[in-house]
Amino acid sequence: MTKFYEVRRRDGAARIGFLSLNDEKKQTPLLFHVDSLSSGKEGFEITNAEDANFSDLFQEDLHDTPRGTVLPPEVHPLFTKVNEAIPSLSVDCYVLSFASAMLNSPRAFVRRIIDARNAIPSDVALWVPAIATAENAALLIYMGVDVIDDTNAVINGYQGIYQTEEGAMSLRDLEELPCNCSVCSSLTIDELREKDSKERASLLAKHNTLLLEKELKKVKAHIRAGSLREYVEQKVRSSPFLTAVLRILDLDEEEYFERRTPVARNCCMMANTMESLKRIEVKRFASRVLERYEPPVKQVLLLLPCSARKPYSLSPSHVKFREAIAQYKGHIHELILTSPLGIVPRELEVIYPAAFYDIPVTGYWDAEERAWVASCLHAYLERNARNYVQIVAHLSGAYRELCSCVADELGMDVEYTCEEGEEMTSKEALNRLNARIAALCGDKKPLSSFEKKASMLRAMADYQFGIGAGRELISRKEGERTKIKITGKFPAYKLRVNGDVLARIVPEYGLLTLTMQGALRIRNYLASYTVHIGDFLPKGSILAPGVVNANEQIRVNDEVIFVGEKAFGVGRAKMSGWEMVESRKGVAVDVREVEKRATSAKSTS
Ligand SMILES: [Zn+2]
Known part of the structure; x- marks a missing residue:
């Protein structure tokens, strides 16, 4: 459980969030610098299970700076102690120990990070120290890592290793510096070689760190755009190791990513590689065509x-x-x-x-x-x-x-x-x-244009909410004088019943959205898309602590209804259902319409 970390945006397992350090909100994925860490400038405390003050981590309100604890590997004597303590620890970040050992095998790389992410609550940050490079950072963050550091970049600098986006090169093998950072644009390779060893090492370390910083900015841009998967498919091409990690993730960790992948995005999915066939979006679509x-x-x-x-x-x-x-x-x-x-x-x-x-x-x-x-x-x-x-x-x-x-x-x-x-x-x-x-x-009569549009709305409602929802949405109820109309230009259709809009297709996201009346009409079909909230009337958005329970099946961007003592309404999920229940911070649902339950006075936000 966290006090100083908040996830604001997600793209699959990758997140953008804020970690409050020294009264300053630092955006994650975050890069810690070794020099500021060793001098304690980051204002971040790490407690090990063997430290005398480990028991303080069980007390929620004791800390006024963010704190973390170390996740030892399974073979470590302290492993059980920390793992058993996780549900009751009040920390903002977990640090994966002995991370460099993961670099020996792609399978170990997958196991350690996925196991760590599954073991710790989703609203805390995961720091994988000392292994990040401009080459692997995108994949680390794609897997759910929130914090990295420049240890490896600095050490490589002292080893005479010049890092590039596609891997490391020895300074000896280069004819010119293939980079435009402030270091590389200020001198030639010969000038760099002629520097004394200490200065050369520090310049190389600076270049390596700047490159990692640049890579992190690119990764964040892809998370915001919803295109991190495409970027990762490109990035892993630089090494068989990273490609193997992605393939193992696709094969073995389908459930982990399915639970975190949004049902819709407002950007194009580019399927340029053989790994694209294994994307959650592809598998989910294929299975829903069969099941829904x-x-x-x-x-x-x-x-x-x-x-x-x-x-x-x-x-x-x-x-x-x-x-x-x-x-x-x-x-x-x-x-x-x-x-x-x-x-x-x-x-x-x-x-x-x-x-x-x-x-x-x-x-x-x-x-x-x-x-x-x-x-x-x-x-x-x-x-x-x-x-x-x-x-x-x-x-x-x-x-x-x-x-x-x-x-x-x-x-x-x-x-x-x-x-x-x-x-x-x-x-x-x-x-x-x-x-x-x-x-x-033969001479069969053509169907009306209403029927054609209705079949599209029905199929979309079934696809989103389950079979039967579509029929219920567009049906004449017994004894009811119903006037059903579908207006709008393809594909932005609107379904109106007795003048009220019940649902509309939002082509920008490829989704059907419901109005309050629409949600009430198919309420029996929305059990899997229901968020139970506390005793309050939400405005704008519902935050995770306000969620009492939410269906496990809910994914980011799903249409959901929310129900509480005082309110009923419709909105769009901003986190998965299981995450709404687990989290203490962050927006769970963007509210579209809300109705007071007792007085049934209506307000739209
Ligand atoms: Zn450079």
């Missing part, structure tokens, strides 16, 4: 390729596909095949990350990508094929190969409307698609 999506019944399934422009509907190729089937749209269920998301039902094309990803397009799919997308299609068809009267695939090239593989595995009959090697947008292919669909649909 109900396809329409008795329709023709049309498989289409993805497009660079998102939402797909607005891309030139999809405009052509949709023109070719325009008359029969309501009887055709469109499913888009894509990497890395697998399959995207047309009704979910606006949701995050379906409308928020970009991939390098070469026409070539590697084996892993094919296997992943094929597994998504396989699982979907295995589950839902009985809903369809026929499957038509308007696909060629790698898309078609993949589809026919899956159809063979499942013994399903698929009609193809593109010839081998034919452009999917060619006139011939589009005419063939139109003729095939016309033959299958």
